Amino acid sequence: xxxxxxxxLEGIDYRQGAIEYPRKLDSANLYHLYTKPFxxxxxxxxxxxxxxxxxxxxRHFCDFANIALALALPAGARVLDAGCGSGWLCEYFSRLxxxxxxxxxxxxxxxxxxxxxxxVPYGADQHTPLKYRLLVHDxxxxxxxxxxxxxxxxxxxxxxxxxxxVLTNIAAMLDYGSQLFVLEGERPPEGSSTEDxxxxxxxxxxxxESPYSAGYLRQLLRExxxxxxxxxxxxxxxxxxxxxxxERIRYLDGLAFHYLLAKKVSEGGRPVTMADSREPNSLxxxxxxxxxxxxxxxxxxxxxAEIEVVNTGDTIWxxxxxxxxxxxxxALQILNDRQEVVAEVHGQPKFTSAVAPGESVSFxxxxxxxDKAGSYTLKLDLIDQDICWFQECGTEPLLLSFEVREx
Numbered sequence: 516x517x518x519x520x521x522x523x524l525e526g527i528d529y530r531q532g533a534i535e536y537p538r539k540l541d542s543a544n545l546y547h548l549y550t551k552p553f554x555x556x557x558x559x560x561x562x563x564x565x566x567x568x569x570x571x572x573x574r575h576f577c578d579f580a581n582i583a584l585a586l587a588l589p590a591g592a593r594v595l596d597a598g599c600g601s602g603w604l605c606e607y608f609s610r611l612x613x614x615x616x617x618x619x620x621x622x623x624x625x626x627x628x629x630x631x632x633x634x635v636p637y638g639a640d641q642h643t644p645l646k647y648r649l650l651v652h653d654x655x656x657x658x659x660x661x662x663x664x665x666x667x668x669x670x671x672x673x674x675x676x677x678x679x680x681v682l683t684n685i686a687a688m689l690d691y692g693s694q695l696f697v698l699e700g701e702r703p704p705e706g707s708s709t710e711d712x713x714x715x716x717x718x719x720x721x722x723x724e725s726p727y728s729a730g731y732l733r734q735l736l737r738e739x740x741x742x743x744x745x746x747x748x749x750x751x752x753x754x755x756x757x758x759x760x761x762e763r764i765r766y767l768d769g770l771a772f773h774y775l776l777a778k779k780v781s782e783g784g785r786p787v788t789m790a791d792s793r794e795p796n797s798l799x800x801x802x803x804x805x806x807x808x809x810x811x812x813x814x815x816x817x818x819x820a821e822i823e824v825v826n827t828g829d830t831i832w833x834x835x836x837x838x839x840x841x842x843x844x845x846a847l848q849i850l851n852d853r854q855e856v857v858a859e860v861h862g863q864p865k866f867t868s869a870v871a872p873g874e875s876v877s878f879x880x881x882x883x884x885x886d887k888a889g890s891y892t893l894k895l896d897l898i899d900q901d902i903c904w905f906q907e908c909g910t911e912p913l914l915l916s917f918e919v920r921e922x
Contacts, residue, residue, distance in 0.1 A: 519731035532721025548601035577751035587867035598671030602628025658684035744869035745776030793841030799828035802913035
């Protein structure tokens, strides 16, 4: 057992095995490549008992939605699925309106993927056909000569013998600030039944089944210029309310999968040395007003402004839906003419993606005006949760003056 990933069986041509894999499947499993993650529950394999979805299929449905949510890509973004297999993830993302490219070393799998997506009866909407390409390509050998907004490695990295080459080629297809999402299972414990299962699959199909240790997988990403901006646990199920204690779930079963969202922040394949907002170096921001500002309001009317903020420091801003320590959030205050705080809101609106140095994010603020007439200032800043306000680190907050007048 190697320290970094599960040891492969020697004497197998895994590249050829990946090419020929579909030809070794029986008719039922081959047909499943056209329909996965859907399948007839009457034909469950023996290890899954009982009615309803099995855990594995349930996970896939949840994973696809969770990945799309975490990436937070705008409509029409260019997405690459590296090791796309029969195209099930490409189908999902193209039906969301993304421009998807799928690559796989197996011509048979690409043929199945093309048949699968061509059979989708509807487009992204009534006016927009699905936008996708499916290409036979060996990502271990070279990158495609183009770049993408995001690359997905869904349960595929452990099939490659040269993970260093794969990550080098993936990095070459991403510009600074673009995203990589990796899902991988944990390397099994020594002597476990999972070890035997992986060896049997390698013997039967000649496909590499060599998952990584948690530490090595994260190290691998950092070494190739990726900052890990999201390290998730896939709960992927409804939780009984009795198990929720405040903001805590009282118990969970084993967590066997790694969900890692990474952002390219280093060029030329150099390892990441950039600080993030959990242990920040220079926290600096520059605000720009992107719309007209009304300096007059009535009591409780809604103050609105479009804002752009640029990360002008050297620290990547991590984000979360929850106010976790070390995540960056919008902080808004309304001050009266005596500089007293009469209203304060944190975390609205929420940032949906991490922001690297040099990147910008735009958002709308919407805040009720005070209910008393007078002169006020809307003050906009950022906070590094439980660490500091950006103003304390030298950022000039955005100050917008206004008058509240009685109707």
